[in-house]
Amino acid sequence: MAGAGTLREALRALLPPTKEELTLQLGETVERSVVRLLREAVELFCGGRGDECLQASEAILDYSWEKLNTGPWRDVHRDWRRVYAFGCLLKAVCLCEETGDAGAVAAALRVCDMGLLMGAAILGDILTKVAAVLQAHLPSGKRPAPGPAQEQPHEKKARHDHVRIPDVRSERTVPRLRCPSLQHFRKHFLVPGRPVILEGVADQWPCMKKWSLEYIQDVAGCRTVPVEVGSRYTDEEWSQTLMTVNEFISKYIRDEPRDVGYLAQHQLFDQIPELKRDISIPDYCCLGDGDEEEITINAWFGPQGTVSPLHQDPQQNFLAQVTGRKYIRLYSPQESEALYPHDTHLLHNTSQVDVENPDLEKFPKFAEAPFLSCILCPGEILFIPVKYWHYVRALDLSFSVSFWWS
């Protein structure tokens, strides 16, 4: 196990060498008093006054956290997120300056993850690097041994008494194509906005062979991620919480889970770059207007039974299936009226109808709305055109990767 000394050296090596460079360039949004406190915290840090630096960092974190929770998330000024990340950086480094024991390192890693989740990139994406160093210094005892069930995830027996596998033969299915050319895809699917399943595109990605529960726990087990708890996000009991990947797997995937937990819509590959090497960005994304950096890649990891209620997204989507199968139903934007979207601002992109158990008295038009469906299997990519309504239910333990592009 690496000693505290090497950890401290490794962390210091990541930090800018001078006090002057350990600063943020901030605009007018951040008040002078905060700038002053940031400066003071750096002084304390460079002066070796770790305890006082921790105090100042806490105040910085608490103050900026309140800013992050004011107004819609998209309107939160990036500078506040950078201030928050900076506070996380100082706190994480101070936490393991004194001791390199596993508890301190795990706590510091959690702080880094908070900075990655809620903050914005600072000092050349330093938090990602600090997190990687901390992760490497966690004694292997911190990573729990793989559970007694060693089988491949897709062979796992169903935990619930009933797995309703829809009979898709009676439904209109999404067409499938094997490695279409860019032009063909654009002309027949992208431009007219038609869904299609692409075969032979993702099936050779390293993730298809590598991603087992054991591997995920090895690479990401001690990292903190957001988890959605509850059957679907339209439920009253639905909530979001934070936990490590290990905790998520043990609570919501192994061990007879009591509730449904879903590691959903999380940019895991920004947080843990090592995992990003196991996937690729589909070439067809180059047909869009945006840059590659603007593509949002999300991980969707959960047990059998997770449901995403019928909803639409404002961007094109490639949904790549890695592990397990998903039942997916698609409705054209032209059918929106028959899907009865919520009239609240928060849920205006979500249908009120429970797709597999619709209340046809309340939502009569839904019965006649035409749709396409499929069971998406490992190695396949589903193209969901922009604003196309989609409903997703996991038939097995499932890992999907989505690419949102424009």
Place this chain on the structure above:
Amino acid sequence: MAEERRGSWFGFGFCGFGQALGSGRGRQVHSPEPLQTPGEDADVCRVSASWSYTAFVTRGGRLELSGSAGCAAGGCRDAWASEALLVVLRAGPGRGAGTELQAWAPGSALSGEPLWAHTVGPEAEGEDAPGGEPQAGALPLLPGARAYVSPRPPFYSPLAPELRARRLELGAEHALLLDEAGQVFSWGQGRHGQLGHGTLEAELEPRPLEALQGVPMAEVAAGGWHSVCVSETGDIYIWGWNESGQLALPSRSLAEVGKTAAGEASGPKEDGSDVRTAEGESGGLAPFIAIQPFPALLDLPPGTDAVKASCGSRHTAVVTRTGELYTWGWGKYGQLGHEDTSSLDRPRRVEYFVDKRLQSFLFSTDQSNQNVNCPGRKKNQYIFLKG
């Protein structure tokens, strides 16, 4: 340590910028301390605290700023402190000259020119209390109740005259208004239930709280993301975000800290979560409440009547008719005054004041944010009370 006198002010909570006029030692004051009042003309009638500095206004019109913005100035009737802006109501030179509303950068020491200024019409002078004393403490509501100030653009917002506003309070992203008839209105962002209309939707214009119609309110107070009002009969109604127990309702994060060693209470932004059930320690189901979107009646110990409420960003305090102080909510910086740094999700009496009678009090908070047409003002942890 200053002597305690009748009519003294006390403070406790975060003072990382040395803004306590009391002992001011260290970054946090966990138990109430008497404030050293400035100089001879020491009758402080208004205190407005922001996160990094505090503004004190004396009856003689003297304004003192402590903490990160230390300075002093004269001719002030009222002051309202936020991190972005210090708003001051200054008396004109002589009667009939009107009152001027000035906004200053907090670090400017009130020298040079204000960032902006607005003359408040002389008809507002008539709003003075009987006896001719200028009414302090109404900011951000302006004299005449035709408008209010905010630390972000638009700095000056008109109010419909038919609202007949008596008091106005700003949260981080919402506003509360109490009218002459005791009706409460709210507007702004509602994602944390702070508007009290039963939904999470935003409101562009002041909307009356239907749930409270028929119960005349005497006081309102706004926290960062929660709202409180006190009825004329001494009952407390509370709604909004309960992430640190600031509504005195069971809070999941407090329960988790009690069970686990490490307590990282912050989490991602919550959207729309309402009641979550979880097992209480005895094994029974205890409903945790993250968001309370419509007013709930609060239970204080039997026989206690509230007369005044005030809120920090994530905590709440209430003074009773018998001069007692109860606090609850976020306590990490000692802002609850219970000599520790625990957060609480139920009201607890501040023992320091048991043998003193509190007359009025005030919390200070800072920060503001703007959304729609509603400016917000929020936060902070320092509380001042007058014994």
